[in-house]
Amino acid sequence: MQRYACSRLLSRWGFKAKWPNVVLIGPLKRRWFGQPASQTHPHLIAEGEITPGLTVKEFHSRRCSLVRSALKTFQGVKSTEHHLFIFPSATTSFMTNDIPYTFRQNTDFLYLCGFQEADSLLIIKANSDSVITGDHESILFVPRKDAAKELWDGPRSGADGATVLTGVDAAFNSNEIEKYLQHYNKDHKNYVIWYNHAQPVHAVFNNRIVGLLMHDKRHKCVENTMNLMHRLRVFKSAAEISLMQQSVDIAAGAFIDVMKFSKPMINEAQIWAKMDFECRMRGAEFLAYPPVVAGGPRANIIHYITNNQVVKDGEMVLMDAGCELHGYTSDLTRTWPVSGCFTEPQRKLYNATLHVQEECIKLCTQAYSLDEIFTHMLHLLAEELLVLGIIPPETPPAQQINLTRKYCPHHVSHYLGMDVHDTSSVSRSMKLQPNMVVTVEPGIYIPSDDYSVASKYRGIGIRIEDNILVTGSDPINMSVTCPKHAEEIEELMSK
Template sequence: MDRSRLLSPVVSPPVRWFGQPAAQTHPHLLNTGEVTPNITKEEYRRRRCMLVKDARNMFAGFREVEDHILIFPSARRVFMTNDIPYPFRQNSDFLYLCGFQEADSVLVIHSSKSFSSSHNHRAALFVPKKDPYKELWEGSRSGAEGALELTGVDSAHNYNELEQFLSGFCKDHSKFMLWYDFVNPPQDGFHTGVMSQMIGEERHKAVENTQKLMHGLRVKKSPAEVELMTQTVQIASEAFVEVMKFSRPGVHESHLWAKMDFECRVRGAQYLAYPPVVAGGPRANTIHYTANNQVVADGDLVLMDAGCELHGYTSDLTRTWPVNGKFSPAQRELYQATLAVQKVCVSMCTTQHSLDDVYRQMLALLGMQLQELGIIPRDASASEVIKKARQLCPHHVGHYLGMDVHDSSEVSRNVKLEPGMVITVEPGVYVQSDDTTVAEKYRGIGIRIEDNILITKATPINLSQNCPKTVEDIERIMSER
């Protein structure tokens, strides 16, 4: 044995500090090869390849189009006042394609007919350069070298080189298609400056919006994404249980909000996915009530619409429960009617149906249930029943869910559901306090029940099945307080 080795100091290899968690610095979050938790460099590369393939296929018959350049700005830092920033949240399309988490960056993807089908693009990131002074105040930056190591793109450069790069591209290429989200640009200055000049160039054949392409990709989740969606929904489901147990007559809506936020964060979520609805009593009849500044009275229901974000993927659940732990007879009747409709709608989430199909069935079923309760006259015509059901539930039955809460909005809700899609199913009934056409016992009651559903080749999977929603389960949990 060489005893000199025992006396020598152990020198650890240098650890590079990046502007986001990395496997080298956050091994509790990421495995080697992952850019963001659960998503590898290879998956990000495949996403870019699929994007380029779809873009090229749209113009396959245009001989004069030889190149495609696709430009994706990141989100920018936004300040609430002076030096106080809002919490930063990355632009979803940019994040989906490279996983880079820093603000004020741009991803440029170039594809040419000369590139092979297996390597159909070159991706370049333009990122904020290393700046010791700013990093002292704002935290580490990856810089070009770090961005290249993190993401596995083909090249990375300082942001201040971007304008020259794009100008050179325009000079060196004609007959190219420019892809850029000019409808909802994430960076105002970049849009009105660099991109307005590039769009004004006469060398490109056309300017196409990237939204439809991106939403078509994002609407179907990979196995890695499904795992993240499962986790974020499970976190929200567990948090809901704790919020129910925390509920008592006289509780502040803001306290229930805070409890939900806390329970999601301690389970690993970064933050709530959106400002939650925490509506006590008749305030539940305001669909997007987010003031959350009232006190919930004894005998009132609480309607909470909330979800969390985990590593870029969101959950979106709604539950309604009695703050005192027991449904009144009228509350129970209206709740059971809503739940019966919701269960049938969930069962319809198959590849044979679209979200619009489920919505139409929701209105029909809801009308039947409300007729049974006498809320809609039994002798009403079929069209009158649907009209009244639409008045009492003025929103759609659901939407696509993923990196954004209302995800892939460019994908029609009239297309058939496909394996890998995740959707919400959320029928509701909202009876206004002054609706004298309805029996007094139901007035002021608002109910919504929302689950997150994974579409498969067979039966749908309810990702939020562990979040209690039957009357019996809710009352049992409330009794455990």
């Protein structure tokens, strides 16, 4: 407990009355929070952890890293002594009256404090002395305890519970945000506001922040936190890599059961349901995105998520699916014959894709950027398509690459982490570095109506995707347990 810092802050604002709640550690141990905690869910969360596998200490050091890297950009500028970081949480979205969509916490907010409740807000206060240490004060604003609301929606942590859960320096009810910001603005001049104003995640809080701070020119400037956060999040800690490995293992195990389960005349919806079931049964919270379950020629629609057709004997299924475990995602794709046996044209296209994929995985080292691996993928695929006769032999080299882009219209990779398309503001032209996790996912898609290609190949779409950990030496394929060689898949499906 940061008792001193907290009481100092409280008295400065004249909020003395709430302090006695904060020290009631005993009763807190026996009550429910708004999220699993070591006190209530010891099977899930160890002492000292905020979310499974991630400690109070790790969250604190993330905030220190944020402060250090932000302040570095302002080093030596005297008038920017004070820095105010603002991170709102997500809010609940409704599909119709009273019916909420599954809640997912905002990624940056979750990364910095691990608090799971909607309509919360994290403030981080620092001054220019913190450029080396990252020292800061962290303050959470959370939904207030409300017996009537909690009767319907379950327990809330409240301000006192939030402090105990997350180890922030202080927490208050979210209806006190305005008062806090007004005080801060009055007490400081020429401070820097760090806030993602370009993509506000919480409309109500955004209006307050903009209304109270942005229009009053006491601040020196407003800096977007997006690039800063993505640069931090792109590098995974040991604990994060372990969580990502668990997420990948769950998805890989589920894929095996889904392949075994599939048979001719199965509906794509049933394959989707099986994947969802197997991931949840293994402990995942939910699928990380609406999966692509595309039978036959529907595999040529890259983001096909309708998933409601029958897969006929002789067709393949392309499934792009992954799950989310304690905030970390997996993202795998496999393509397999629904009957359990590849036809010869399918096998040829499949092995071509697989060969390119395996070569691209080897390139996931510090010597390459994702864009460079993409360029290699295009050249490797072009060679394969020439051998298969899909690209005519007389095609000039530049035209070969253009044609290859037609048959594989997407990139080969993206960063992976808490978000599926993780840290999207980190350039893919940057060389890979250890502790980044990336996907490798080449594909070949031959449209049903492409009469320039032999009829046996038309309507076939294939993608193979693994999740790769970049290290100081060889890349590690985190999804190596998910079968992908044609013979392995046939063997698996014959059982």
